[in-house]
Amino acid sequence: MEENNTYRDQLSTVDSKGKRVWVFPKKPWGWWYNKRKYLSYVLLAFLFAGPFLRINGQPLLMLNILERHFVILGQTFHPQDFHLFALAMITLVVFIILFTVVFGRLFCGWVCPQTIFMEMVFRRIEYWIEGDWKDQMRLKKAPWNREKILKKGSKNLIFWLISFLIANTFLAYIIGSEALIEIVTSPVTEHFGGFVAIAIFTTVFFAVFSLAREQVCTFICPYGRLQSVLLDKNSLVVAYDHIRGENRGKIRKNEDRQAAEKGDCIDCNLCVNVCPTGIDIRNGTQLECINCTACIDACDHMMEKVGMEKGLVRFASSETIEKKTKFTLTGRAKAYSMVLLGLLVLMSALLITRTDIEATVLRTRGTLFTKMDDVTYSNIYDIAVVNKTNEEAPIHLEILEGNAEISMIGNELLIEARGEHTGKFMILMKKDQMKSGKNELKIGVFNNNQLEETISTTFIGPI
Ligand code: SF4
Ligand code: SF4
CATH class of the missing domain: 2.60.40.10 (Immunoglobulins)
Known part of the structure; x- marks a missing residue:
């Protein structure tokens, strides 16, 4: 089969003239999607409640950079605790490196607030108002008639309201919930700066979730850019089993696929249609993939439908696919784990011995x-x-x-x-x-x- 290598030189969301190609992902569904959905409910509840939850009268998390007042898990930190902050940052970086080396971009698809809000809040509202991907495409091409004005108008209004809510929560994490409530309940003239901050944050969040979308993960997020240097052939990623899948070919009635030298991929394109970053996972691990597992669900559904074994697209390392072996921790991952453990022990000791x-x-x-x-x-x-x-x-x-x-x-x-x-x-x-x-x-x-x-x-x- 002649290999199409254009994906190596061209982003799926940018055309040859450099213009943005808007992604209309098909509505995802399936076992993995449900798991992500339930996890997102917990994370969202936690995120919105965070500034209002108290431990010993102190917020769960408050990072007041302006007044140099930081509260983490109810513990107050000062600029004098900078060594703890620096150590926490180093521990976090090591954790990210270790986690990415072993589990790829699992964090992006499952825990990152950008993905949680985009895929589990804004995208679902979009499906609810504008319909599935084909309806959305149709609506985009349609003239500005009553239906389009109503749908686009109501969607954007809801997007603004949610962005406003996120902006308020974000500000509460910086200045504290009491200060936020005071700003919101006082006349604008008394807290003009606070209102300007909320307006700016709201606009930024609206722009991120209604316009920038997957471009944030591809171009802006430094963690996304880092993954290409952190991943290796032993990292666990969402991967297409090309050994089993190729040569791909459409299903034909009563055809013996083995005799026709066809693999298990029936070239239905469902894995591509559901991808929120617009890529084809069959081309291998790519910069844009956020490990959201939508393509796993889609392919499993298709495999079940045609009576083949599930898992053609699955969590696997390229090594385990090539060698048909089970996933194991590499020496590099074990070494990182030891460093991480050492840092965690040091961090705990410093926190325990920290005086008031x-x-x-x-x-x-x-x-x-x-x-x-x-x-x-x-x-x-x-x-x-x-x-x-x-x-x-x-x-x-x-x-x-x-x-x-x-x-x-x-x-x-x-x-x-x-x-x-x-x-x-x-x-x-x-x-x-x-x-x-x-x-x-x-x-x-x-x-x-x-x-x-x-x-x-x-x-x-x-x-
Ligand atoms: S390739 Fe699959 S896992 Fe990666 S972003 Fe697309 S749908 Fe999600
Ligand atoms: S969903 Fe599965 S069978 Fe369909 S094109 Fe993708 S990998 Fe092939």
Whole structure:
């Protein structure tokens, strides 16, 4: 059979003149689609409820970049926790690499919010209003009559409303649900910036889901672009079993396909018709494929219909198709798993040992010691305390090791919720208690009489 290689040089959604080819995918159905549908209900419920769910009075997730206030799973994080953020990012990147190496773009088809909203919300509304793919094509070509105005108008109105809802939710993840409710329930003039942000987000989401669609996954998403360097012949992807399927050929009544040297692919094109990215999976793994499994369902349906074994298109690696073996984890995947495990252990240890109060104590630069009276000497120290809790923190310091006394300079350390405080204090030590010119001390930082941190420092004396 003569191979058609045009797909290697040309995107399925762009014609030879560079013009967008609009994809009209056939309505998907089947076992995999149902599983994705149920998962999408859970994910959507979680996504919309996220900003309103509370753990210890704190949101599940809030990433307030403007006020540098971050809450993840009810835990408040500050810019001082940047090392945790950096480590979490590294862990995430390793996880993505590992996951992609082993499972291809499974994330894109099943969990990515872009696909969930596009295929499980906007596309389904489109099928409901405009009908299946052929009706949509017909409607596109039809003149602007009453039916077209009504269908396109109502669809776009619903798309705008959902985009508005998504924009509000998105903003709630940034500024918090209380701040969002205040913006929405106050006059526009009081929160003009907030309303502008909602309007911009709404327009962007509308443009993404009504116009850009699969182009986001193909051109814009960096993860999509990464997959071509991460996948190898052992990665699990949605794949066409070309050994079994070729030579493809239409079904003919009473024909012996084996004798006619035909494979199991009956060239019905159903796998192509259902593809939301407009590709032909029979050409092999391609950049556009988001592993949505619509072609698996379509082909399984067709195989059942003609009495052949299902699985001509299935989750498989190219290695298992070539060698007709079972899927196993490669050495590379195992190595990535070990690195990932190490990072997760480190991350957990840092999170467990993370304190609510973080204090830094340094002897004031350029000072040595001051003689207070015949027997007592003092050193001056700078203290910086960060309160990571959501309540006011009355801080006091105590000497835990060493014979000395603390004397605060200025106000007591009463630090507001999620606030920071810098101040000075003195340590007084009697000469006969000094062991050398440099005496080791341990200072306890207490919040509400509870020891939060122990800090080691030195006291310089005249000996
Ligand atoms: S080729 Fe199949 S799995 Fe990939 S995007 Fe198209 S329908 Fe989905
Ligand atoms: S759905 Fe299956 S049988 Fe039909 S063209 Fe695709 S691979 Fe071939």
